Amino acid sequence: MEALLKAVVAGAALHSPLATLVQNDGTEVVLEPPANKGWVLYTVQSGDTLIGIAGRYRVDPKAIMYSSGLEGIKLKPGQQLRIPLTAGRSDREPRVPPGVEPYTVRSRDTLKGIAARFGVSELELITANPWIPSLDRLTEGAVLHIPTGQKGLLVRLSKGQTLLDLSGRFGVSLLKLAKVNGIDNPAEVAEGDLILIPGILARTTYDNLLAKREAERQARLEAERKAREEAARLAEQRRREEAARREAEAKRQARLAAQRQAQAQTQARRQAAQPATVRRSNFVSEGGYTYPVKSYVITTYFGRRGAYQRYHTGVDFAAPHGTPIYAARSGQVQVAGWSTWGYGYHVVIDHGGGVDTLYGHMSRFVVSAGEWVERGQLIGYVGSTGWSTGPHLHFEVRVGGSPRNPLAYLP
Template structure:
């Protein structure tokens, strides 16, 4: 008996819990004492351990932000923001503040070097892969459930393998390290080492494992086929919209003919880029659009929409650039803005269809076009209701 006890002691180490057999009578509490806590006993309420913190790290030669983010399980953007960095380049001796998060042991475990990445505005798989020095298939293998190679939802979470590359799987119920190694045809030691597992019994359902040397080629092939289909549909949509625009242009792009209100279009060929009180125009320039914009090449002839007298022909101080205004009588006026050249003078009488100038981009204009307005009693109206269509 003494010999067995000696052997047991040799196996003990600090922190080992022992079950010491005692008399059953000793296990019964004193009921009176158990009902009343000692009067002088101080009750201490322990605060929960913090789940986050900051590591102060001094940069060593050869270290990079991506390397440090993977080592500490942090994020490149968070390190830069907390450390006040403007660039990604690091210098030996530089001190960084690295935010870390202490994960709850009840949370699914990630393999060493695998970190979560939140998709931001303008992110693409190509851009993310280049940032971390990876191939597209490396990211796909870590995210085999990706729905598209081109469409990444803003705020979506991606797993980025910054250390070992391979297929990232989720451990299911009843699975163990041995069965997983056998299923994927990898060595048990390699699987354990890649995932930093020293105790196979610690593996739990929901944990993530990297299967080294295995790539999600089937998922990649599926996504490439999906990409081809998405691009085919996008091209069909582009052609359909182009055909619709062309049909619409054919309906309105002519000089002959007048509307029931006696107006004709001021250009013979054009593309409508902004309508009256256009919402997109307002969001872009923060001003109400008071006419209709007809895009056309620089120098395209501009014609009077209706007969009348030219009341203004020159430079505008309020953004129209070179412009012409025609009075058609009865308080009705038309205005033609952003001209490159003017072909009439103030006081001149013009017929409907007379040449009055040429398309330009003078004044407040981002490209060559004609800004056309209709006014009644000095107030702008929607030109669309005056023109033939």
């Protein structure tokens, strides 16, 4: 009896039907088929995936994980799985027509690539797998059926459906349907079996998938177009913001320039209001200097001016255009020509000992470089050349190249 119980338990666990059992005394006992519950023990093969095995046995992958004690979906060849069976399940694997091979989808597989690999068209591949939802997206681990022989529509028998039902539905004789599918007895087919309907192509399904592909392509193009338009809009917005920033900066600089100009004009008016010193050219200082013009108005003094103006390195003597300019002290003409530093026509006289004088903004000069001049000798005429706002003489005294206040040297 112990042997009998072991046999029954083993049969139920492996889901193998038991017919008879002979006991030790030779008595034959007839056993009922075991309940359609338990597990199928399955050894994992190379290339197997949990999703593929679950699809093959039509069970939830989580049920296999729970029954087999798996913590993840990764499988190793040789690993034993317990696939739970439920009531009403057939004791055999679903029938597959001859000439139809299963193929497990791998990473980066495409429908077009698989069709080319097996020498079939996309239409024929779709006809053998009419449940595929997309021409461009395949699920890794899913099982496809490859029609390597007779081409046709592959359908799965539903509960209660027979070959005779398929024969009437698709207009194919029962004999031809049985022959193509290698079925000797039409009554042997069962729910879940795959049946090949020869001469039928799933063109409508294929056309629908093509239309879906085109719709998805158009959606991608539309999304790309909108992305380009958005990028262009943002670029234009940035360009306008930058232009507005530059315009605001230009206005700010213009305001600052106007303020500086107003301050300069105010200072010029203040300096012009100071009493004029006239006709002092007959006086000579202890250092031997005399005024370079005989009649003038001092408009700008030596030193710092407004907050935004350059340091003034000399004294400006305003006088009418053409007023004679005289050497303030005897010496040798060092420079007589045009200045690149804003002095316009100017003369520089070297007085020796590192001391020289500069006369700027002349209308013209009457001496030349290298010429010796005496104090009070005519060297040119008042003008407004170079960086000048009106006729005047810009007069400088330099000691060792550094500007000094001319009024400290004049009488």
